[in-house]
Amino acid sequence: MKLYTTKVAPNPRRVHIFLAEKGIEVDCVEIDLGKSENLNADFVAINPLGRVPVLELDDGTAIAESVAICRYFEEGQPEPPLFGTDATDKAVVEMWNRRMESEILGNVSMCFRHCHTYWEGRIPQVAEFGELCRKNVLERMAWLDGELADREFIAGDRFTVADITAFTGITLGRIPKIRIGEELSNLQRWYDAVGARPSAA
Numbered sequence: 001m002k003l004y005t006t007k008v009a010p011n012p013r014r015v016h017i018f019l020a021e022k023g024i025e026v027d028c029v030e031i032d033l034g035k036s037e038n039l040n041a042d043f044v045a046i047n048p049l050g051r052v053p054v055l056e057l058d059d060g061t062a063i064a065e066s067v068a069i070c071r072y073f074e075e076g077q078p079e080p081p082l083f084g085t086d087a088t089d090k091a092v093v094e095m096w097n098r099r100m101e102s103e104i105l106g107n108v109s110m111c112f113r114h115c116h117t118y119w120e121g122r123i124p125q126v127a128e129f130g131e132l133c134r135k136n137v138l139e140r141m142a143w144l145d146g147e148l149a150d151r152e153f154i155a156g157d158r159f160t161v162a163d164i165t166a167f168t169g170i171t172l173g174r175i176p177k178i179r180i181g182e183e184l185s186n187l188q189r190w191y192d193a194v195g196a197r198p199s200a201a
């Protein structure tokens with residue numbers, strides 16, 4: 001199998017952190033987004049949406065979407081469990097991971113895409129929409145700070161895929177200058193702890 005990836009980009013990074021937590025190594029093919037290699041015919045034949053990451057299995061099956069790729073590896077190697085353990089825990093992790101995708105990573109991505117010069121000429125940009133997304137992220141970070149007042153990680157007392165999603169989203173936020181506010185000490189404590197894990201190096 002091989003993983004088509006752009007190691008610095010946030011969605012592939014989710015998969016790399018996940019794999020590092022599991023101690024799994026996979027052959028990688030680096031796709032240079034800066035050179036638009038994701039739009040080359042060869043890559044579009046693998047993922048018509050032209051997005052990374054994509055996991056290509058030995059039988060040719062192409063699995064796109066970071067969470068789908070992570071689930072594939074969770075199935076093959078359940079330890080440590082990053083998608084939860086029993087029915088309740090799995091549902092809680094799913095809830096938090098979806099929230100972190102839509103409320104944090106999603107809003108940060110849209111702010112980056114609509115407000116940053118990197119995307120000028122690559123996609124139609126609507127700066128006002130990007131600024132609305134920035135406001136949404138700042139509100140959601142304040143909400144998360146409250147959530148993290150009495151637990152160590154996003155979905156409970158154990159590190160899960162929801163932490164990976166939130167961490168990559170907040171890290172991406174540095175590019176469009178979205179920062180954790182000084183008053184959000186719980187969120188900062190969590191961010192520093194996740195960033196100090198070997199998987200995030």
Ligand SMILES: N[C@@H](CCC(=O)N[C@@H](CS)C(=O)NCC(=O)O)C(=O)O
Pocket residue numbers: 009010011012033038050051052053064065066067
């Ligand atoms: N929902 C997808 C999103 C994938 C995605 O947006 N990947 C970005 C890199 S972080 C990409 O390939 N962008 C290239 C482009 O938009 O041209 C996932 O979870 O993997």
